Amino acid sequence: MPLNVGVTTIAFAKGEGTLNDFVLVPALDGAPELDAREVTFLADRRAGIGGDGVIRVVPIEHAPEEIRQRAEDARWFMDYRNHDGSIAEMCGNGTRVFARYLVDHGLVDTPEFAIATRAGVKRITPAGDGFATDLGPWRLARPADAAERGMDGVVQVVGAEDPLPALSLDLGNPHTVVALPPGIDLGALDLTHAPHVDPHPEHGTNVEFVRALDPGHISMRVHERGVGETQSCGTGAAAAALATWWWAGQPAGQLDWRVDVPGGTLGVHIAGDRVALSGPAHVIAEGQVTLPG
Numbered sequence: 559m560p561l562n563v564g565v566t567t568i569a570f571a572k573g574e575g576t577l578n579d580f581v582l583v584p585a586l587d588g589a590p591e592l593d594a595r596e597v598t599f600l601a602d603r604r605a606g607i608g609g610d611g612v613i614r615v616v617p618i619e620h621a622p623e624e625i626r627q628r629a630e631d632a633r634w635f636m637d638y639r640n641h642d643g644s645i646a647e648m649c650g651n652g653t654r655v656f657a658r659y660l661v662d663h664g665l666v667d668t669p670e671f672a673i674a675t676r677a678g679v680k681r682i683t684p685a686g687d688g689f690a691t692d693l694g695p696w697r698l699a700r701p702a703d704a705a706e707r708g709m710d711g712v713v714q715v716v717g718a719e720d721p722l723p724a725l726s727l728d729l730g731n732p733h734t735v736v737a738l739p740p741g742i743d744l745g746a747l748d749l750t751h752a753p754h755v756d757p758h759p760e761h762g763t764n765v766e767f768v769r770a771l772d773p774g775h776i777s778m779r780v781h782e783r784g785v786g787e788t789q790s791c792g793t794g795a796a797a798a799a800l801a802t803w804w805w806a807g808q809p810a811g812q813l814d815w816r817v818d819v820p821g822g823t824l825g826v827h828i829a830g831d832r833v834a835l836s837g838p839a840h841v842i843a844e845g846q847v848t849l850p851g
């Protein structure tokens with residue numbers, strides 16, 4: 559009997575955008591489907607390939623019905639999972655790395671194209687050595703409270719005596735943004751555990767800690783839902799810029815933001831109720847991997 563009976567070997571690529579890293583799995587005929595155990599194996603930095611998330615590259619005709627119904631002109635579905643196997647609606651950095659994979663593999667034939675995500679269709683355009691993604695509409699998670707006070711919850715951080723005020727935003731996925739007061743050093747924050755957020759969002763949240771540097775320029779660290787601290791989060795950078803802009807009174811002349819993250823720099827452009835993200839994207843390795851039996 560051959561030794562490889564029952565063994566599943568699949569193609570993968572490894573990519574990153576501002577060091578938010580992903581394992582991409584082409585599923586060009588709809589397979590492989592990946593269960594949570596296979597995702598956590600692929601994302602494991604010791605036993606598997608390693609990544610903050612795992613992204614299946616799925617032709618739209620093989621996407622789930624609810625995605626196909628809202629796909630507009632998108633020909634590809636970004637099926638995103640977090641490091642822990644959980645499903646996330648959106649990944650901003652992931653859209654650029656996904657776009658890089660499609661372009662490098664000749665899977666799109668125009669420089670601008672659309673991709674379907676669980677949070678709707680996102681439009682990609684080339685930008686510098688990477689891409690810009692129209693992340694689409696954003697909104698405050700709890701508009702009435704937030705509009706009144708600019709803060710709608712609190713986050714407890716290790717080492718701070720009192721919980722810090724925070725603002726929650728919906729970018730297709732959930733974010734809670736904290737503006738650090740002067741006495742707390744962004745670089746010294748202990749993000750080894752998920753910060754305690756109150757009120758706790760039903761489906762969890764990504765938490766961004768922000769230091770304002772100059773007008774239109776912030777620095778940020780993030781604890782991602784389903785992952786832990788990462789070197790960057792694209793939707794998180796957009797949420798951080800939007801919250802800082804909101805706190806500043808939404809100045810009309812301050813729509814372009816530079817967001818420094820541990821893994822590099824991202825651009826955020828606010829356009830009314832829409833927001834766009836730009837930054838680099840690289841595919842750094844491709845190969846084959848055998849899934850655990």
Ligand SMILES: N[C@@H](CCC[C@H](N)C(=O)O)C(=O)O
Pocket residue numbers: 578611640645646647648649650651652731732764782783784785790791792793794
């Ligand atoms: N890193 C991503 C966000 C990935 C999903 C997030 N962890 C969630 O669960 O919402 C980004 O670049 O936006």
